[in-house]
Amino acid sequence: MSGRRSIYRADLHLHSCLSPCGSLDSSPTRIAQRAASLGLDLIALTDHNSALNCPTFARACHAHGIVPLFGLEATSTEEVHCLCLFEGVEESLELGRLLYQHLPEIPNIPEISGDQVFVDEGETIIGSVEKQLTAAASLSMDQIAAYVLDLNGLFIPAHIDRYVNSVSSQLGFLPEAPYSAVEVTKNPCPVDTRAYPVVTNSDAHYLHDIGIRFTSFEARAATFEGYAAALREGRVKPHF
Amino acid sequence: MIISELETRLGYRCVQSAYNDAPLAAGYTSDLLSDVMAHAEEGSVLVTIQAHRNAIAVASMTGIAAMVVCNSRPLPDDMMEAARDEHIAVFLTDKNQFTVSGEIYGKISTQ
Numbered sequence: 001m002s003g004r005r006s007i008y009r010a011d012l013h014l015h016s017c018l019s020p021c022g023s024l025d026s027s028p029t030r031i032a033q034r035a036a037s038l039g040l041d042l043i044a045l046t047d048h049n050s051a052l053n054c055p056t057f058a059r060a061c062h063a064h065g066i067v068p069l070f071g072l073e074a075t076s077t078e079e080v081h082c083l084c085l086f087e088g089v090e091e092s093l094e095l096g097r098l099l100y101q102h103l104p105e106i107p108n109i110p111e112i113s114g115d116q117v118f119v120d121e122g123e124t125i126i127g128s129v130e131k132q133l134t135a136a137a138s139l140s141m142d143q144i145a146a147y148v149l150d151l152n153g154l155f156i157p158a159h160i161d162r163y164v165n166s167v168s169s170q171l172g173f174l175p176e177a178p179y180s181a182v183e184v185t186k187n188p189c190p191v192d193t194r195a196y197p198v199v200t201n202s203d204a205h206y207l208h209d210i211g212i213r214f215t216s217f218e219a220r221a222a223t224f225e226g227y228a229a230a231l232r233e234g235r236v237k238p239h240f
Numbered sequence: 241m242i243i244s245e246l247e248t249r250l251g252y253r254c255v256q257s258a259y260n261d262a263p264l265a266a267g268y269t270s271d272l273l274s275d276v277m278a279h280a281e282e283g284s285v286l287v288t289i290q291a292h293r294n295a296i297a298v299a300s301m302t303g304i305a306a307m308v309v310c311n312s313r314p315l316p317d318d319m320m321e322a323a324r325d326e327h328i329a330v331f332l333t334d335k336n337q338f339t340v341s342g343e344i345y346g347k348i349s350t351q
């Protein structure tokens with residue numbers, strides 16, 4: 001594709017009502033609405049270990065004129081949170097199925113952990129997920145990364161500077177691996193990010209947190225490929 | 241106790257035997273390697289389920305001489321390779337961290 005590059009804004013770490021720690025108000029429809037009103041160009045739905053709200057998210061984003069990516073925040077066996085992002089809904093659902101098979105048989109108790117529901121565009125509940133989604137899958141970070149990259153997705157260790165469920169808390173420091181980027185929450189980041197591209201996202205669990213952090217990127221279009229190319233070519237800038 | 245006694249006296253299976261057998265002065269039990277980095281002592285044994293190549297790097301940095309991996313966690317090849325290179329002894333057991341810590345503590349504290 002030819003044409004000039006523009007600067008776009010991406011927030012690629014958003015939780016919906018499918019995440020037990022996410023707000024029930026965070027339906028895919030309201031997330032798309034809120035993100036569009038904030039002027040974000042590219043957003044991704046990344047619930048814990050499940051992509052079951054992604055089909056509705058696709059339609060909601062289309063209705064609100066905002067470009068979606070589809071993903072999830074996987075919890076590896078090391079208990080490291082990893083953002084896995086795809087261009088298509090199918091790939092996110094495929095990774096979701098794999099992770100679900102590798103989650104322990106711990107039933108979710110909504111009264112204790114929170115609801116895990118997936119909904120339609122009208123916010124009617126379609127179903128709920130039985131196993132607790134915040135548990136760790138019996139797959140290593142390396143195994144998940146290989147699977148994601150094989151599906152042409154982006155693999156990004158999440159919030160690497162946080163004290164819980166980050167690569168630095170679980171593994172002491174960032175091991176070398178084929179990451180597409182690393183996600184941080186602070187500037188300056190206290191963790192050595194090596195030479196990986198650095199991005200930030202809101203990690204919003206509530207609608208009002210969407211866009212509190214975002215990454216601008218220079219690309220010909222606000223698309224998966226535009227973002228991926230910006231990562232490869234160092235044309236991303238995190239905003240805190 | 242010395243490192244090899246983790247196998248001969250406590251029955252943990254040695255899966256990386258290229259190490260210098262030496263007395264164990266202390267132990268540390270944790271699955272968070274950031275915590276291990278901050279608190280483990282030189283010449284100690286690490287009791288953990290965090291079977292990752294970074295555990296070996298952290299052992300090298302802190303002077304941990306041996307590691308007991310609990311709950312029969314799978315051991316990645318790159319971790320075992322690093323352990324051989326760094327001469328860190330690695331043992332595997334189906335027991336959990338609580339039991340293993342108690343067993344090792346009993347042996348070290350009565351030395």
